[in-house]
Amino acid sequence: MAHNPILTELRALREQVTGVMESAVATVDGLLVTADTDGGRPEVVAALAAATLGLGKRTGTEVGMGDLREVVIRCRGGYIVVYAVGRMGLLAVLADEGLDVARLHVESRPTVERLDKLLTQGSAN
Amino acid sequence: MVTSVSEGPKADGGEVGNVSLLGSLPRSGAAPGGTARLRVEGSPGGVVYLRDGLVVAATTPASPGPESLLLRSGRVSEDAWNAAYGAGAPTGRVGAELVARAAVGSAGLEAVCLLAISDAVFALALSGGSAGPPEPLGPGELLPHLLLEPGVPPERLRGETERRLRIAAGWQEAGITARCRPVAVRPAVESPIRADALRQSVLARANGRRTPRDIAFLLGQGLFVVMQELDHLARRGLVEVDPATAPPRDDAPTLDEGVPRLPLLPRHGAPAADRPHDPEAHPQEHQRES
Numbered sequence: 001m002a003h004n005p006i007l008t009e010l011r012a013l014r015e016q017v018t019g020v021m022e023s024a025v026a027t028v029d030g031l032l033v034t035a036d037t038d039g040g041r042p043e044v045v046a047a048l049a050a051a052t053l054g055l056g057k058r059t060g061t062e063v064g065m066g067d068l069r070e071v072v073i074r075c076r077g078g079y080i081v082v083y084a085v086g087r088m089g090l091l092a093v094l095a096d097e098g099l100d101v102a103r104l105h106v107e108s109r110p111t112v113e114r115l116d117k118l119l120t121q122g123s124a125n
Numbered sequence: 126m127v128t129s130v131s132e133g134p135k136a137d138g139g140e141v142g143n144v145s146l147l148g149s150l151p152r153s154g155a156a157p158g159g160t161a162r163l164r165v166e167g168s169p170g171g172v173v174y175l176r177d178g179l180v181v182a183a184t185t186p187a188s189p190g191p192e193s194l195l196l197r198s199g200r201v202s203e204d205a206w207n208a209a210y211g212a213g214a215p216t217g218r219v220g221a222e223l224v225a226r227a228a229v230g231s232a233g234l235e236a237v238c239l240l241a242i243s244d245a246v247f248a249l250a251l252s253g254g255s256a257g258p259p260e261p262l263g264p265g266e267l268l269p270h271l272l273l274e275p276g277v278p279p280e281r282l283r284g285e286t287e288r289r290l291r292i293a294a295g296w297q298e299a300g301i302t303a304r305c306r307p308v309a310v311r312p313a314v315e316s317p318i319r320a321d322a323l324r325q326s327v328l329a330r331a332n333g334r335r336t337p338r339d340i341a342f343l344l345g346q347g348l349f350v351v352m353q354e355l356d357h358l359a360r361r362g363l364v365e366v367d368p369a370t371a372p373p374r375d376d377a378p379t380l381d382e383g384v385p386r387l388p389l390l391p392r393h394g395a396p397a398a399d400r401p402h403d404p405e406a407h408p409q410e411h412q413r414e415s
Binding site (some may be wrong): 018019021038076077096097098099100103 | 168169186187188189190192193196197203332334335338339342343
């Protein structure tokens, strides 16, 4: 059977953090790698997340606040959180309004590190 | 005093939850004056807020708060909420503004706040949380936007939560726990019976990914009510429940099978098209939530 370690990471994050609904890993230029979705359009989310991440990085640099940690978008129905994964990828997380954002930030760090290794390994193969 | 659900009437499904949290709630007369909070450790944890010995709010990611209950269910419109929030949030009067604007009645607001508190404490007890002593809140610290006025006595909350935990113990037999991810055996149908509407709504959201908590947030309904409906659905064979704590299988069919994969990076394993996919197994998988 297929074994997708990136998908395993995304599912584990959903299990660990209450409120996480869907997530996707994409390249920084917005091309979808893998998604754990629930009916959404992950390829669209990937493209928008890449644009969001780029805008966040540029804004942070422009105002002199240093490296970007993450971009958090809060809407009525929940959150969209975008993390940079190394230099070439991103992780977009969709969560409902019950999300504990601080907990997601803590739990997502090791996930992002593992995803970075997986993407790097994958591209080196 | 730490009480135990096992001291009450025996439920047929054994025991659930950890009522040491309830033992941590101070008695009304013994609680510190002013505003205090009880931090509840757990996964997820939460906070119980007290004012003059009465519980005025309880927040946790494990159950919808009053804002979600009001907005997601459509009881209060987005415009009415925004107007009341803008006018009342800086002074802690969002509830009063909602009532003043006739977005919700004062009795209705009180009921929703009480429901949210009961649900949050039930969810925290169910997840096995334990609380430290009450910490007094300083004048500059923020409280949740919607508070129950004047508050519910901790004794009453304790009794209600013990009752709920006893009922929840019976749900285990049907596999309904806080961490289960029920899946509908057949699609929900439009029900002409109004009383059946919530059950059908719950059934329509049971897609094998969502926990009862996730469904409660989607519908703007309490966690306890949603779990109760799932218990009914499971006993009638309308939903199936995977083992609650089982980690997701790597080889399970995913919900993004129809999405074309771009060959950006070397893929591990077989392409999506080679994986088994049974649409009947996930009748709601392509449904989009508004």
